[in-house]
Amino acid sequence: MMRWYGSGMGPLGWLAMGLFWLILLGLIVWLVSRLLPGSTGGTTRSSGESALDILDRRLASGEIDLAAWQAARAALVAAQRDTR
Numbered sequence: 001m002m003r004w005y006g007s008g009m010g011p012l013g014w015l016a017m018g019l020f021w022l023i024l025l026g027l028i029v030w031l032v033s034r035l036l037p038g039s040t041g042g043t044t045r046s047s048g049e050s051a052l053d054i055l056d057r058r059l060a061s062g063e064i065d066l067a068a069w070q071a072a073r074a075a076l077v078a079a080q081r082d083t084r
Contacts, residue, residue, distance in 0.1 A: 051076055052073065055072055
């Protein structure tokens with residue numbers, strides 16, 4: 001019987017298809033690992049910076065106003081006092 005599509009895919013074609021799927025799978029795994037929370041791509045705080053230092057920096061940069069700073073600082077100081 002006559003074959004309509006030739007003799008099929010040769011060894012080079014199978015190799016190319018395998019490489020394509022491996023690269024695609026690797027790309028998907030890399031993308032998912034970068035997008036998940038807790039990955040290293042996000043912003044992290046330095047190990048030497050305390051919560052009060054971060055709060056003071058946010059006030060200085062204008063991210064929060066004085067009332068929010070005072071409320072958050074009081075809560076942080078009270079929480080630190082309770083853990084000791």
